[in-house]
Amino acid sequence: MLLADATKIGCRTVSTASNVPQPTACLSVVMPAYNEEATILLILERVLASPYTAEVVVVDDASTDNTAQLVRSVTDPRVRLLSQQPNQGKGAALRRGFTHATQPFVIVQDADLEYDPADYEQMMAPLLRGSADVVFGSRFLGSHGHRVLYYWHSVGNRFLTTLSNMFTNINLTDMETCYKAFRREVLQSFELQEDRFGIEPEMTAKIARGGWRIYEVGVGYAGRTYDEGKKIGWRDGIRAVYCILLYSNWGPRLRVRHIEPAVTWLTKKEPEKQHHRTRRPPGR
Numbered sequence: 461m462l463l464a465d466a467t468k469i470g471c472r473t474v475s476t477a478s479n480v481p482q483p484t485a486c487l488s489v490v491m492p493a494y495n496e497e498a499t500i501l502l503i504l505e506r507v508l509a510s511p512y513t514a515e516v517v518v519v520d521d522a523s524t525d526n527t528a529q530l531v532r533s534v535t536d537p538r539v540r541l542l543s544q545q546p547n548q549g550k551g552a553a554l555r556r557g558f559t560h561a562t563q564p565f566v567i568v569q570d571a572d573l574e575y576d577p578a579d580y581e582q583m584m585a586p587l588l589r590g591s592a593d594v595v596f597g598s599r600f601l602g603s604h605g606h607r608v609l610y611y612w613h614s615v616g617n618r619f620l621t622t623l624s625n626m627f628t629n630i631n632l633t634d635m636e637t638c639y640k641a642f643r644r645e646v647l648q649s650f651e652l653q654e655d656r657f658g659i660e661p662e663m664t665a666k667i668a669r670g671g672w673r674i675y676e677v678g679v680g681y682a683g684r685t686y687d688e689g690k691k692i693g694w695r696d697g698i699r700a701v702y703c704i705l706l707y708s709n710w711g712p713r714l715r716v717r718h719i720e721p722a723v724t725w726l727t728k729k730e731p732e733k734q735h736h737r738t739r740r741p742p743g744r
Contacts, residue, residue: 475608485514487580488561492553493531493571493697494521500530505579507569508536512584515540518571519557522547527571549636553661558647567641575638579679592665592675593646596632602678620700624661627708628668632676635664636700639679643720646672657696658703665707 486659489507493500500518519542531541542556565587569575579597586592591694600618621635638661652659652664667674705711718724 467643471535480708483511483584485512486564487512487514487584487641488564488566489513489569490554490561491515491516491518491526491569491571491579492521492550493518493523494547494550494553495523495525496528496571497523497525497527499528499572501567502578503571503573504531504536504539506533510577510580512565512580512732513538513577514563515561516569517542517557517560519544519553520552521549549656550661551654554659555652558652561644561647564644565641565675566622566644566647568638570638572680576680576714579639582679583639586675586677587643591673593672594647594674595641596634596636596674596676597637597641597679598632598634598676598681599681600633601676615620616697618695620661620704624664624699624704627704627710630664630667630668630674632664632674634676636660637679645657646670650742653703654699654703656699658699661700661703665704669709671709673703 479694487510491503491507496503504516504518507516516539518531518539520531521544528541528543531539542560544553544556551592558566559705565584567583567701568576575597583595583597617634617636621632624635625631636657646667649670649672652662652666654662
């Protein structure tokens with residue numbers, strides 16, 4: 461409930477007594493989920509605890525575990541579940557989730573515990589100030605603690621970010637980050653096509669091409685192992701390089717679309733291996 465001496469400005473409630481911005485619910489959280497029964501309830505609890513969260517759109521991408529049933533058990537009316545059949549990938553889940561977002565701002569939240577919703581405050585700040593249209597949450601900025609994991613993954617991330625920067629002429633430090641927050645009209649300004657993890661360079665290229673104002677802020681990152689459910693692999697890296705070229709201004713000139721059959725063959729997804737999942741202790 462708003463105080464009598466408060467004025468609502470956009471998605472901020474500004475106390476007229478102290479002139480201090482207080483967060484109000486103005487954020488659609490779009491959460492793609494595939495076989496995340498080990499973490500889905502905990503991440504929903506954390507997302508719903510944020511004062512910025514107005515709604516959570518969970519897109520279950522044909523999970524074969526209890527992910528969908530666990531989401532249905534959540535009684536908070538802010539949570540909505542969309543189901544996809546068959547499994548189509550993160551990009552397809554995001555495309556669908558974005559069309560169901562109703563709030564002025566939209567953020568992508570993975571259904572694991574790698575990214576902490578406590579970082580919504582710094583993600584939202586440039587948007588609420590009116591300084592940015594899009595905010596990227598970088599795992600490589602600031603003094604946030606990071607779980608130490610795969611060296612070659614970090615090398616790959618930096619390579620893909622550098623390549624993306626070369627073709628978009630922007631200076632991001634973490635193009636592949638999950639944490640991207642938008643003014644909703646940004647997402648409505650272009651059509652997304654990628655079904656899997658190629659959605660990250662595609663979004664970045666189309667945001668840059670649209671001339672939208674981009675900010676980057678540091679966020680924490682508690683990466684997980686493949687045994688804990690990590691899904692991205694080397695094939696997604698190949699597809700990312702292809703997408704960086706394809707969706708850049710140079711794509712038509714380089715006739716990148718002509719190599720689509722070869723890229724599709726190289727990146728064809730193998731049947732998913734069943735990993736033993738280690739449930740990460742809460743708070744880690």
